[in-house]
Amino acid sequence: MDFAPPGIDEIAALVRALVFLRQGDYDLFVLDAPPSGHLIRLLELPGLLDNWLQAMFELLLKYKDTLKVPHFGLRLVQLSRDLKFFRGLLGDRDRAGLMLVNTPTDLPLEENRDLVDACKTAGLGLRHLFINLLTPRGACPVCTAQVERDRAWVSAFEADFPAFSTVPRTRIYRGDAPRGLQAVATLGVSCMPGEDNDIS
Numbered sequence: 038m039d040f041a042p043p044g045i046d047e048i049a050a051l052v053r054a055l056v057f058l059r060q061g062d063y064d065l066f067v068l069d070a071p072p073s074g075h076l077i078r079l080l081e082l083p084g085l086l087d088n089w090l091q092a093m094f095e096l097l098l099k100y101k102d103t104l105k106v107p108h109f110g111l112r113l114v115q116l117s118r119d120l121k122f123f124r125g126l127l128g129d130r131d132r133a134g135l136m137l138v139n140t141p142t143d144l145p146l147e148e149n150r151d152l153v154d155a156c157k158t159a160g161l162g163l164r165h166l167f168i169n170l171l172t173p174r175g176a177c178p179v180c181t182a183q184v185e186r187d188r189a190w191v192s193a194f195e196a197d198f199p200a201f202s203t204v205p206r207t208r209i210y211r212g213d214a215p216r217g218l219q220a221v222a223t224l225g226v227s228c229m230p231g232e233d234n235d236i237s
Contacts, residue, residue, distance in 0.1 A: 045086065045089075047079065048079065048083065048120075048123075051068070051079075051123070052120055052123045055122060055123055059122055073149070073151065073152045074148075076152065076155075077152060077155040080158070081159075083120055083123060083124050083159075086116075087120065090113060090116065090117050090120070093113055097110050097113075127160050127161050128161075133161060134161065134163065134165075135163050136163075136166075137149070137167065138167040138169055139166070139167065139169065139194065140168075141171060141186070142190070146190070146193065146194055146197065149194075149198070163204050164204070167207045167209060168191060168206065168209065169209045170209065171210045172187055173212070
C-alpha cells in the first residue's frame with residue numbers, strides 16, 4: 038500500500054462521481070480542472086493506477102491463503118471497473134471533451150503545449166477554446182497598445198496550435214462582472230460551445 042501512486046484519492050473520487058453518469062442519474066458532469074500541471078497528472082493517473090492495480094491483484098492472488106481481506110479485494114475490483122469506464126469516457130469524443138481557457142500571456146501558451154499533448158495521449162478532444170481577459174478597443178494609447186499585444190499573442194497561439202483553427206472560440210473582453218440573473222443568462226448563452234463568440 039505504501040507504493041500507491043500519489044493522487045489515488047483524487048482519481049478514485051473522480052471515477053466514483055462518474056458512476057452517476059453511468060447509472061443515468063445525470064446527463065452532464067463538469068470538472069473544473071486544476072492548473073495545467075495538475076490536470077496533466079490527473080490524465081496520466083489512469084495508466085499508473087492500472088499498473089498498480091495489476092500488482093495488487095497479483096499480490097492478493099499470491100497470498101490469498103495468508104491475507105484475508107475480501108472487502109479490500111472487492112473495492113479494488115470496483116476501482117478497476119470505474120477506471121475502465123473513465124478511460125473509455127475520455128476517449129469518446131461524442132461524450133467527453135476539453136474546454137480550454139486561456140489568457141493572453143506567455144505562461145499559458147507554454148503550459149498548453151504540454152496540456153494539449155497529454156490530452157491527445159488520453160484521447161481527450163478539444164471542444165471549445167475560451168480566450169479570456171482580452172482588452173477591448175479604446176481611445177487611450179495604453180489600451181490601444183494592449184489591444185495590439187493581445188492580437189499578437191492570439192496570432193502566436195494560433196500559429197503554435199493550427200488545429201485550434203477548426204475549434205469554436207469565444208473571446209472574452211475585460212469588463213464589469215455580470216450582475217443579476219439576466220446578465221448571467223446572457224453570458225451563458227454567449228458561452229455556448231459550438232460557435233465563435235465575442236463577449237464584452
